[in-house]
Amino acid sequence: MNTTAPTDRSTRSRDAAFRSLADDHRRTLLAIVHDRSPDGIEKTELSVEFAAVTNDKPPGSVTDDERQRALVDCRHRQLPALIDAGLLEIDGDERVVTTDHWFFGTPQIEAVLVGHTDESDDVLSTIFGVIADSRRRTLLSVLEDWNRSVSVETLARSVAAREAETTVHAVSAKRVDRVQADLVHVHLPLLDDAGLLEYDHAENHISYDGHPILAVDRLTDESADTDGDDESTPLAAAVSGRGNA
The missing domain is CATH 1.10.10 (Arc Repressor Mutant, subunit A)
Structure with missing residues (x-):
């Protein structure tokens, strides 16, 4: 073991x-x-x-x-x-x-x-199951940092940049396309079904209101600040792990 x-x-x-x-x-x-x-x-x-x-x-x-x-x-x-x-x-x-x-x-x-x-046992099980995936945790961390509705393409670019530990301007279009496809077909539907965000398929936008459990310290482990104009709140820094190096 x-x-x-x-x-x-x-x-x-x-x-x-x-x-x-x-x-x-x-x-x-x-x-x-x-x-x-x-x-x-x-x-x-x-x-x-x-x-x-x-x-x-x-x-x-x-x-x-x-x-x-x-x-x-x-x-x-x-x-x-x-x-x-x-x-x-x-x-x-x-x-x-x-x-x-x-x-x-x-x-x-x-x-x-x-x-x-x-929260009920079923809801807790769903939430913890959903966030037991690094890409979904990164996605939620990005949304927490922004605190606004974003397009799927913009979200995919920032997630790709975080995962590559680079900036949104340096990440390749091919990588963004791969991440976007993964978000659309796998992760966003799961998070939407879990009630952790709202996925507007028609407008191709994501809205996120946060959840108390998702304020867990060190939710993710990346440390790169991938967007120079992204002024994260202290809570967002704790969630992403960037404030706990």
């Missing part, structure tokens, strides 16, 4: 971290361990608490069958995924604890873990 280091802030790290939160059971497990850290929690006790939450009953009412199913799910599906993402680890006493991953301490992520969000 190729485990992501907690301090890793690469594209792969972000993909793995956001993907791990795209599953409501993994969010539940992570929330339980987060609440019990830094002391951690023993695996059998964790499975009981996990079964209690997922079956909506007190821990004392969990049946042996529910506990066993939860234990198998934790050990063979949820824990390996969260450990691989660098969010959890097993300490020397065989207790499950959170790591020092950059996710923890981020207000938006903390709010999700402690249940301080109005």
Whole structure:
């Protein structure tokens, strides 16, 4: 298993971290361990608490069958995924604890873990699943910087420039065309369906109003300022990672 280091802030790290939160059971497990850290929690006790939450009953009412199913799910599906993402680890006493991953301490992520969000589990899973892709994160970061309606072509040019770590004037037309096709056929429909932006097919324009979860620190990992007249807000700088080098 190729485990992501907690301090890793690469594209792969972000993909793995956001993907791990795209599953409501993994969010539940992570929330339980987060609440019990830094002391951690023993695996059998964790499975009981996990079964209690997922079956909506007190821990004392969990049946042996529910506990066993939860234990198998934790050990063979949820824990390996969260450990691989660098969010959890097993300490020397065989207790499950959170790591020092950059996710923890981020207000938006903390709010999700402690249940301080109005979003449903389905919506949260959709949002985290959608942003577990570097191009979509870059796209959203560009829109956050601009805070205005833009054409698909303009968006594609800026995304292409960010990814190439160059300016919008230096990026090749061929590269812009490839990115634009990818946005139109793959990424924009997904983001539109997720409710994270409005894609006007007739006008070929994108409108973006933002979302609280997308203000996560270090949403993307690029550091290039690709547009000289793009005066990013402090929030946009945090989202793009340009203010956290």
